[in-house]
Amino acid sequence: MASHRRPKQPSRMRVTVLTATAAAAVALTAQTGAQAAPAKPKIDEVKSKVDELHHEAEEATEQYNLAEERRGKLQDEIGNLQDKVARGQQELNTLRDQIGSVASAQYRSGGIDPALQLFLSADPDTYLDKASAIDQLSAQQADVLTSIQAKQRTLAQQRAEATTKLADLDDVRKTLGEKKKKFQGKLAEAQKLLNTLTAAEKAKLAEEERQKEQRASRAAGDRIDLGNEVPANGLGAAALSAAATQIGKPYQSGAEGPGAYDCSGLTQWAYGKAGVGLTRTTYTQQNDGTKIGRSQLKPGDLVFFNGLSHVGLYAGNNTILHAPKPGASVRYESMNYMGTFQFGVRIGG
Secondary structure: OOOOOOOOOOOHHHHHHHHHHHHHHHHHHHHHHHHHOOOOOOHHHHHHHHHHHHHHHHHHHHHHHHHHHHHHHHHHHHHHHHHHHHHHHHHHHHHHHHHHHHHHHHHHOOOOOHHHHHHOOOOHHHHHHHHHHHHHHHHHHHHHHHHHHHHHHHHHHHHHHHHHHHHHHHHHHHHHHHHHHHHHHHHHHHHHHHOOOOHHHHHHHHHHHHHHHHHHHHHHOOOOOOOOOOOOOHHHHHHHHHHHOOOOOEEOOOOEOOOOEOHHHHHHHHHHHOOOOOOOOHHHHOOOOEEEOHHHOOOOOEEEEOOOOEEEEEEEOOEEEEOOOOOOEOEEEEHHHOOOEEEEEEOOO
16 A cells, blocks of 8 residues: 655754755855956057057058068069060970971981082082081081080070069968968957057047047147158158148058058158158068157158167158058157167158
């Protein structure tokens, strides 16, 4: 017969312990969740990190520009080599045709040695004249054969050089892709950080940027004190004057103007207007003139910062004119905010 006894009820003490344990578990879970959720970064922290990412993106941009400049040079060199190889092949074919025509003539004569044919000739009076002609012909053949061998060696060297440069070009193209991916990733990371800000915080940063642009506009209208420093030469004066006409144009990675610029794109464009062909990147523009110290700077000199990752034009009174960073426009800015000064470069002596 089945038992009908009532199930034993848990004691009040046991219920209390279980309740307390559950409460502690809930509290612990809540505390763990609170620790796991990262604290929202402050606006100053975001701005500092975004500026750092923009700097890293600019550095990658200059490395991209350097690879792009190398790619262009390699393509020109490869094109010239291929033209030389094509011309050399035509010359080699012509030389081979000359040898071929002589060989054909010998074949038609029965393949007998020309000297023996003369010896057997029934006209001994002309033997010496004809023998002399044969000697000249043989010497001519020897010269042609020597030319063919030299041309073959030259062609082999040029083809090997072209093959090497084609391999270099392939490496440079891979580097271009890597550098482009890097600076685009840095810009995307910066934008992701900016998206963590509230609307009010974004408005505050935008206002700060707007004020900087206004100061640049006032400078363009001669309402900022750039001092009375005299440019070192006419080239610097002309380049600085040209760059000033671009104030307000946006920064864009890899841009060379006239609609947008990166830092070295602006300096190259400005000096181009002054009649000087600067190279494309910060890493190469440092060698386009004479290096000078900070105390020697004159308006129009190039100024380099942060491990050669940024360049601008010195404008006077501790101020530069430059294309600053993504999201900003060409403007004047105090050198006090530019990071580590490397050196200046004077173009044209």
